[in-house]
Amino acid sequence: MADAAAPPLTEAPDLKASKPGVGRRLLRNPSVLIGGFLILLIAAVGLLAPLLTPIDPAAINPTNRNKLPGFETTERDDEGNKVTRVARMGTDSLGRDIYARVLYGARVSLTVGLAVAALSVAIGLGIGLVAGYFRALDGVIMRVMDGLMAIPGILVAIALVSLSGASLLTVIVAVMIPDIPRVVRLVRAIVLSIREEPYVEAAISVGTPTPKILWRHVLPNTIAPLIVQATFTAGAAILLEAALSFLGVGIPPEIPTWGNIMAEGRTAFQLYPHNILYPAAFLTVTVLAVNMLGDGLRDTLDPRMAKRV
Amino acid sequence: MSSAPVLELKNLSIGLPKGSDRADAVREVSLSVAPGEIVCLVGESGSGKSVIAFGTMGLLPKGLPVRAGSRIALQGEDLVHVNEDRLRELRCTRMGMIFQEPMTALNPVMRCGDQIDEVLAEHTRLGPGERRRRILAMIEQVHLPDPQRMYGSYPHQLSGGQRQRIMIAMALVLEPALLIADEPTTALDVTTQAQILRLIKELQAKAGTGVLFITHDFGVVAEIADRVAVLKHGVLVEMGPTEQVLKTPQHEYTRMLIASVPSHDPPERTRPAATGQPVVLHTDKLVKTYGHRGLFGGHKVAAVRDVSFEIRRGETLGIVGESGSGKSTVARCIARLIDPTEGSILLSGTDIASMPNGRLRGLRRKIQIVFQDPYRSLNPRRTVGESIVEGPMNYGATAAEAQARARKLMELVRLDPDALDRYPHQFSGGQRQRICIARALAMEPELLIADEAVSALDVSVQAQVLRLLADIRDQLNLAMLFITHDLRVAAQVCDEVAVMSKGQIVEHGPTRQVFGAPQHAYTRALFEAAPGRHFDFGRAG
Numbered sequence: 001m002a003d004a005a006a007p008p009l010t011e012a013p014d015l016k017a018s019k020p021g022v023g024r025r026l027l028r029n030p031s032v033l034i035g036g037f038l039i040l041l042i043a044a045v046g047l048l049a050p051l052l053t054p055i056d057p058a059a060i061n062p063t064n065r066n067k068l069p070g071f072e073t074t075e076r077d078d079e080g081n082k083v084t085r086v087a088r089m090g091t092d093s094l095g096r097d098i099y100a101r102v103l104y105g106a107r108v109s110l111t112v113g114l115a116v117a118a119l120s121v122a123i124g125l126g127i128g129l130v131a132g133y134f135r136a137l138d139g140v141i142m143r144v145m146d147g148l149m150a151i152p153g154i155l156v157a158i159a160l161v162s163l164s165g166a167s168l169l170t171v172i173v174a175v176m177i178p179d180i181p182r183v184v185r186l187v188r189a190i191v192l193s194i195r196e197e198p199y200v201e202a203a204i205s206v207g208t209p210t211p212k213i214l215w216r217h218v219l220p221n222t223i224a225p226l227i228v229q230a231t232f233t234a235g236a237a238i239l240l241e242a243a244l245s246f247l248g249v250g251i252p253p254e255i256p257t258w259g260n261i262m263a264e265g266r267t268a269f270q271l272y273p274h275n276i277l278y279p280a281a282f283l284t285v286t287v288l289a290v291n292m293l294g295d296g297l298r299d300t301l302d303p304r305m306a307k308r309v
Numbered sequence: 310m311s312s313a314p315v316l317e318l319k320n321l322s323i324g325l326p327k328g329s330d331r332a333d334a335v336r337e338v339s340l341s342v343a344p345g346e347i348v349c350l351v352g353e354s355g356s357g358k359s360v361i362a363f364g365t366m367g368l369l370p371k372g373l374p375v376r377a378g379s380r381i382a383l384q385g386e387d388l389v390h391v392n393e394d395r396l397r398e399l400r401c402t403r404m405g406m407i408f409q410e411p412m413t414a415l416n417p418v419m420r421c422g423d424q425i426d427e428v429l430a431e432h433t434r435l436g437p438g439e440r441r442r443r444i445l446a447m448i449e450q451v452h453l454p455d456p457q458r459m460y461g462s463y464p465h466q467l468s469g470g471q472r473q474r475i476m477i478a479m480a481l482v483l484e485p486a487l488l489i490a491d492e493p494t495t496a497l498d499v500t501t502q503a504q505i506l507r508l509i510k511e512l513q514a515k516a517g518t519g520v521l522f523i524t525h526d527f528g529v530v531a532e533i534a535d536r537v538a539v540l541k542h543g544v545l546v547e548m549g550p551t552e553q554v555l556k557t558p559q560h561e562y563t564r565m566l567i568a569s570v571p572s573h574d575p576p577e578r579t580r581p582a583a584t585g586q587p588v589v590l591h592t593d594k595l596v597k598t599y600g601h602r603g604l605f606g607g608h609k610v611a612a613v614r615d616v617s618f619e620i621r622r623g624e625t626l627g628i629v630g631e632s633g634s635g636k637s638t639v640a641r642c643i644a645r646l647i648d649p650t651e652g653s654i655l656l657s658g659t660d661i662a663s664m665p666n667g668r669l670r671g672l673r674r675k676i677q678i679v680f681q682d683p684y685r686s687l688n689p690r691r692t693v694g695e696s697i698v699e700g701p702m703n704y705g706a707t708a709a710e711a712q713a714r715a716r717k718l719m720e721l722v723r724l725d726p727d728a729l730d731r732y733p734h735q736f737s738g739g740q741r742q743r744i745c746i747a748r749a750l751a752m753e754p755e756l757l758i759a760d761e762a763v764s765a766l767d768v769s770v771q772a773q774v775l776r777l778l779a780d781i782r783d784q785l786n787l788a789m790l791f792i793t794h795d796l797r798v799a800a801q802v803c804d805e806v807a808v809m810s811k812g813q814i815v816e817h818g819p820t821r822q823v824f825g826a827p828q829h830a831y832t833r834a835l836f837e838a839a840p841g842r843h844f845d846f847g848r849a850g
Binding site: 197198199201202203204205206207208209212216217220 | 644646670673674676677678680681682685686687688690691696699700703704745748751752
């Protein structure tokens with residue numbers, strides 16, 4: 001063979017211009033920016049609710065029932081000074097301040113969204129890795145998941161509430177259970193394709209133990225799609241929690257949530273639409289923001305699903 | 310040939326998007342194809358040969374603009390400035406194209422006959438009866454059996470070769486003046502490839518079609534071309550009649566390419582025979598059946614049947630065969646990536662065929678495997694250094710020891726040791742394959758399996774990797790199992806070859822003996838089909 005083909009003794013790889021990093025691409029995506037900003041704003045509203053309004057969201061005031069937004073009352077506070085309070089979003093049929101209730105309600109919605117997303121992804125990831133990698137268990141696990149998927153979330157919630165009573169935890173568990181199979185299916189599909197990759201086979205043949213193979217070579221491939229899945233799960237969970245509270249099978253009525261504020265206002269909706277409109281607006285904006293964030297994340301993190309420009 | 314050219318390219322330049330490794334995919338290429346002539350466009354990957362084909366068909370994506378001053382003329386008609394409607398009319402009627410992958414080029418949910426019919430219905434005013442008659446005649450012309458049945462078949466019901474024949478029928482049904490064939494036989498087995506090449510030649514001679522044939526394989530060039538054009542990085546470096554270019558290449562690059570093509574004749578063995586050496590691997594009646602047990606009895610397919618051979622230290626056994634012959638299954642059974650159904654695999658005397666995974670772990674390091682696809686063999690998220698040290702650290706080496714060893718191995722495979730902290734995407738295909746070899750060697754194996762390890766590489770890179778493998782085998786006195794479909798490669802690196810067909814070894818012997826006087830009918834057919842067999846490569850230059 002000709003000497004012309006002889007390679008130099010050692011070669012260095014070409015340094016190709018690297019693409020902008022994930023972080024920078026995320027910051028360039030308008031959906032991510034707007035969705036992320038709105039979620040942060042609502043989270044801040046929820047956290048800072050005591051600073052934004054001095055009114056106790058649970059305080060019942062029979063004299064000021066069903067007042068329209070902007071209604072002013074003059075009360076004496078604990079030290080006897082006169083203070084004027086404005087019910088910015090009016091009051092409900094028990095005279096509770098809707099503005100305060102909506103602000104505090106943000107806490108429940110975001111907690112449920114975050115907890116359901118995090119828990120269903122964590123549990124689903126574990127089950128999915130096992131189902132995808134250990135073929136013997138796959139059939140059993142997936143049939144159980146199919147079964148879980150067939151149960152409507154609201155029925156699970158009603159069953160759980162009647163068994164263990166209404167609480168935040170019950171709602172989180174109830175909303176999470178039907179979401180787990182979705183995560184399992186996603187993870188399993190990724191694992192099934194990754195385990196056939198030659199680099200996984202190479203890892204097997206250099207004696208890497210199975211848990212390490214899963215952790216090092218398989219798991220990183222699931223992260224981007226899971227982040228995307230988690231955001232959509234969060235959006236759906238917030239909506240489902242509101243629906244459960246609206247039906248009265250969710251969070252106990254003493255804790256304000258957007259769902260049970262709307263449930264309170266349902267009967268008198270035609271006379272006092274503000275009882276429903278304000279929490280509904282917050283709910284809509286929150287779910288929209290979470291879904292926008294999810295869309296943006298999908299376009300940036302998962303180029304296969306991005307629409308072609 | 311005196312008649313006006315079918316296709317004429319003059320100063321054709323096609324740009325690349327900003328940030329690419331060069332400004333133009335193709336720069337000032339001029340060539341012509343006369344009626345009844347086959348011009349081969351040869352080059353390594355990234356040389357721009359397919360870009361020329363797509364440019365001619367007017368199928369370039371927006372990111373690849375044809376530069377001003379370029380001229381593409383089909384029978385004298387300018388194609389650069391023509392509008393989309395006219396181009397659509399010209400495709401099929403005056404120029405046809407066949408692609409590399411016949412499965413993806415055909416619509417899987419449409420009958421083959423209907424796909425050809427679409428072309429006729431779009432471009433002619435023939436009635437349904439007349440169209441059907443023409444299609445059946447065309448299917449017969451491409452030598453497909455039972456045209457009626459072929460007309461009604463879906464692509465998945467046909468073999469790769471049959472699908473490519475349908476593609477050819479579709480491209481030629483309107484008797485275009487120009488046929489562009491973009492690596493039409495690369496995805497096919499060697500015997501099928503020979504048939505398709507013969508078919509293209511026959512149809513082209515009959516109708517006087519001009520053919521622009523794109524390939525990377527000099528064997529195919531020797532087989533089919535009247536003239537050859539050699540592309541390097543988008544520049545035409547040499548053009549001339551086939552005999553002249555292959556025998557007396559003028560340009561240095563052409564000489565290097567042709568010299569890199571392995572010769573079909575096995576070289577005289579210069580190394581001492583391995584007969585006295587200990588047997589590293591011995592398989593006895595290895596069987597692998599796939600299938601499933603169903604409630605009502607399953608069905609079984611034997612991928613490997615009764616395969617027995619042995620490899621001694623310092624020796625290379627080649628397993629050659631076409632796709633589906635079971636050669637890769639044998640390799641994967643031996644590496645215990647899959648479990649053999651029956652038979653034994655003796656590794657230095659220990660049977661590992663049915664050893665449970667726990668006990669197997671200690672022995673895994675003795676067998677290492679290098680895979681075909683250099684782009685998928687390395688985890689893209691880990692630096693090449695991390696990939697190389699993974700194995701030794703699994704067996705208790707400290708990070709420092711493993712790192713030092715990785716640096717030595719990088720030198721052994723002729724890569725810069727400082728590149729260990731780079732990621733796989735920063736390396737070329739050949740470099741990655743060398744990293745995979747380094748990763749395998751880090752385990753200090755006794756047996757190295759190369760499963761089509763050079764098949765995805767360009768011919769010049771392939772030559773380097775083959776030389777490296779032979780060097781390493783000799784330096785480290787390894788036993789090597791070399792799986793390949795490429796007879797030329799097998800001829801060059803293997804001491805012994807086993808020819809597999811339908812899961813069985815049909816012929817096994819020293820390379821020179823098998824290549825010199827093949828005994829089995831299948832082996833003879835395989836050698837007969839090898840393109841450019843009569844042409845003595847690897848000697849020129």
